[in-house]
Amino acid sequence: MIKIFGFTLIIAILFAGCSTDTNNSIDVGDLQFNPNINYESFTDSRDGQSYRTVKIGNRIWMAENFSYANHSCGVSWCYENNDAYCAAYGRLYDWCAAMSACPDGWRLPSDADWYDLIRAAGSQEIAGEKFKSQTGWNSNGNGTDEFGFSALPGGYGRSCHRAFIGAGSSGFWWGATELGAWIMGADYEGMEASFIGANAGLSVRCVRD
Numbered sequence: 001m002i003k004i005f006g007f008t009l010i011i012a013i014l015f016a017g018c019s020t021d022t023n024n025s026i027d028v029g030d031l032q033f034n035p036n037i038n039y040e041s042f043t044d045s046r047d048g049q050s051y052r053t054v055k056i057g058n059r060i061w062m063a064e065n066f067s068y069a070n071h072s073c074g075v076s077w078c079y080e081n082n083d084a085y086c087a088a089y090g091r092l093y094d095w096c097a098a099m100s101a102c103p104d105g106w107r108l109p110s111d112a113d114w115y116d117l118i119r120a121a122g123s124q125e126i127a128g129e130k131f132k133s134q135t136g137w138n139s140n141g142n143g144t145d146e147f148g149f150s151a152l153p154g155g156y157g158r159s160c161h162r163a164f165i166g167a168g169s170s171g172f173w174w175g176a177t178e179l180g181a182w183i184m185g186a187d188y189e190g191m192e193a194s195f196i197g198a199n200a201g202l203s204v205r206c207v208r209d
Contacts (some may be wrong), residue, residue: 008009032064032133037148039063044103046070054148057120059113059207062106063150065090065173066204071101077201082083085195089154089167092201098174106206108176113207120147127191128184138168141186151184157201164201172202 002004028177033039040050042062045118047070052063067090069076079085093101098167109117121127132143133150166172169186182195196202 020126024058032136032150032152033150034134034145034150037063037145039148042106044068046103052148052150056147057116059109059116059209061109061117061149062206063148065152065154066093066101066206067091068101068103071097073097074102076101077157079157080164083156085167088193089152090203092157093156093174093204094201095174097132098202098204099176102206103203106208108174109205109207110176111180114175114182114193117149121191124192125190129189131191134169136168143167153184153186154203158199172196172200173205174202177194178197 033052037054039054040060041050042053043050047068051066053060054063055061060121067086069091071093073096076091076093076097079089079092102108107113117131118124118127121130128151129143130146131149131151132141132145133152134142134145136142136152138153141153145151151171151173153166153168153171155170156172157163157164171184173182174180175182175193181193181194181200181202183192185192
């Protein structure tokens with residue numbers, strides 16, 4: 001069962017309507033990665049894009065948000081329809097696009113994958129602090145990035161029509177459980193889980209055994 005904290009109720013209220021948040025910084029660059037981690041790399045043969053990867057727990061994770069655009073169903077876009085956000089944070093995917101985006105040999109993380117990640121951190125209540133990048137989060141919300149997951153606050157998009165919120169302060173990642181999302185916030189040390197609509201635009205991390 002997915003554990004849901006009170007913070008997710010706030011998220012639901014924030015996203016009940018459509019609004020646009022434009023006061024965000026996207027100058028993150030390579031500063032997002034922990035210099036003390038020995039990352040591996042993977043190149044997606046479909047478009048030539050390369051991603052850092054890291055082993056955490058029993059899985060190998062992409063250490064950056066995915067940015068493949070030619071998925072077989074659904075839609076994806078850049079935050080605020082600005083390519084600079086895609087370069088910094090990866091693309092935002094609706095549910096169908098997220099389920100079809102990962103390359104062969106990789107998958108959208110299941111609940112079991114997310115919980116394996118959380119076990120490495122010690123608990124869900126402190127996982128956000130340990131997985132957030134050391135730079136790039138607003139309001140002194142940076143993490144220790146202890147394991148090299150390097151989570152960045154890529155924000156959230158809605159389909160009515162391309163309204164955005166949260167870049168710089170919140171990160172949202174799809175899970176393979178239907179309409180399941182995993183959330184980290186600048187003002188929260190934990191990592192939350194919630195259910196969210198299929199038209200939401202969230203970040204994607206691919207994983208493999």
